[in-house]
Amino acid sequence: MVFVHKKPLAYQDVQGDIKVDSSLPKTTYLFRVEANQSTVSLQRLEKYTFIITEKPDAANRIANALDRAGKPKSLAHNGVPYYEAQRDRKLLIVPALGHLYTVAADKKKPRQFPVLDYDWVPLYLAEKGASRLRIWLQAIADLAKGADDFVDACDYDIEGSIIGYCILRYACGGKETEAKRMKYSTLTAEELEKSYQSMLPSLDFPLIEAGLARHEVDWLYGINLSRALTLAAKKASNQYTTLSTGRVQGPTLKFLALRERNINCFVPTPYWTLKTRFSVDGKVLEAEHEKKAFEVKSEAEATAKRCKVKTGTAESVEKKQFRQPPPFPFDLGALQSEAYRFFSYTPIHTLAAAQRLYLEALISYPRTSSQRLPPEIGYARILRGLAKNRAFLQAAGELLSRTELKPNEGKKADSAHPAIYPTGKLPIKALAGAEKNIYELVVRRFFAVFGDPALRQTAKITLDLGGEKFLLVGTQTLEVGWLSLYEPFGRLRDTSLPLIKEGDSVAIKRIALEDRFTKPPVRYNPSSVVRKMERCNIGTKATRAGILQTLYNRKYVRDEKIAVTDLGFEVTNVLREYCPSIVSVEFTRDLEEKMEHIQEGKGKKTEVITQAVGALKPVIANLQLNEPAVGQKLVRAVNQANLEERIIGPCPTCHAGSLIIQYSKKTGKLFVGCTNYFKSACKTVFPLPQRGYIWPTARPCKECGWNTVQVWPKRGRPWNLCPNPSCPSKRNGETN
């Protein structure tokens, strides 16, 4: 029987107790104890290459790709999985779990505010609930001890580079300077093999510097501004509420608040439209007066009177043909936008699904801003792979039959990754849900970018009705081109037009004068917010969706068609009043540009941090100086937000107040009561279940129409309850 010491031991640790052959090199050894003999032998530990990856799934793929036989050993060290692959030498492929290090305040100055001293520390020291990462980091450190060669194989972008850099620097004992870098855009075996063969000789330090600068600046702004707001509210109310803002969060909330203000302050103005219905070959069509909007009713009515004729004449028929080019390949923003359009997926939902597809090696790296597909990705190879799926056979086959494949590329490029494309690998298991939809969208888009332009025709028919001109405009697709390759996503709205020649007469059926009002600006939705952030160059492709989610989590915004809450308005107002630079898009954009300069090797991290701290200090000082006023404003909004959260709907008894979930200080019980109850103006109260969480659903009861509440018991499924004690559903013992 052979026992192997759990950890490699240093030569010096064992040589004092046992006889060691002095000719052995003084490095690290496996300590082997053979139990049936009274001898102890030392065996030289084989040195290996340590490869760090971002996630366990990526480690598995990389190990499978790099092992000579494609069968790496799946091992675990203190429960942390890793892989051992064999090729010209042994490789240990060890996964991280995303970020394992983070920026945190210097522990030596814990009560300091503003917090300007910080350090990079293990995540488990900075965040509650991250204690399991201590074991994970220790395992990485242990496994790195016997390595003499280090490779960073995390995703090739800012976040991936920081993850790899921090682990190599802090957990592996300063190996960041000697480590090499694998660069890849897909997790396919071919690309990983190629990436291993042609590794970059060192880490991409400008990219890392830019990433570190971004994290540090964001942390400085986030912690100090959020703490200033939270402290102000706490001092004013003696109650703790988490309020947050940040370098990107602030300007994002500001433009949402601006839109909300414009909607709430919108005054519609009336206008009138004039339309005619006429028939040609039995088909009824509608044409609109050339003056699209009449601003004075009497003028519209007088014009309508002049048009009351039985026949009209086609005065002119103009036709124009144009080519509609194929779309560009997907960058992340465009994918999120299309996924929202077709499936109503939020940007964060789309990114999560795309990330899973990437880890399954089905699509390329999704966090890209590129609209380019270089030939090196192997267009034909990918199409041949996709053609193995019956659903893609026709489109892939059509493209493969062409002599040349040339994608229609956009201007945007990304030095790290190409646009999003399918790898050509087919899913091992059938995909479902969001993954299935996003995969199909990426594949169809990939086909479409190689398609021919569609040929479309617009026709404008001008009708004369008693001297007044009416226009009928329509567009038809004559040659579908790329649209057929993008099916079912490539449908365009066609309006078929009748065959009318100049001078033809048409029978007028009716003239309609319609009352209209101008409309308020449309609300942003999750997709259009991300696009707006992209246009303003605030945040990064990887962070924008998460920042919007934070705004939802903080209750600054609500609903899919985004409405800014009272709390969101007040936070924006406070920032605008006391620190306008923080919510200024220009300020944020300027910092983004400076960080891009670091990435390009044109700027230094220290300069950007110094400048950012210089701008932050007076802002915090001003917030502290005005703390009572800031606190009062925020507390009012927090209370209002808490109140709104508990409102069920209008009171059915007094019609003046609202039914609200209340807590009786006297009995300690929850109940539904009218807001006028404590003013003694309304006595409406109903009981509620006393266990679990309860909140309004804003959905009416199917039986009685009252708004329902949702009860989340501590165990079991949530259920809906109508608070109306006389609701017919209660007689049948049903719940809504």
Place this chain on the structure above:
Amino acid sequence: MTCKLCNRASTRDEFCEFHLRALQNLKDSYPAWKRALDLSWKDYLSQIAENSSAGNWVKEVAKYLIEHEET
């Protein structure tokens, strides 16, 4: 001082900055309504208070003015 229509602070005026802006927009849009429909100020306010496209703050101001303005 607080706004007559919400609890937000107002400095000199009876409305907060949001309702004040809504009031200004109401005043600015009246000439277009007058030209279009030849309405009185009061009728204009009634139309706005019931219009589904009008903003919430605008409607609140319109209703307040209907109740509190002298004819």
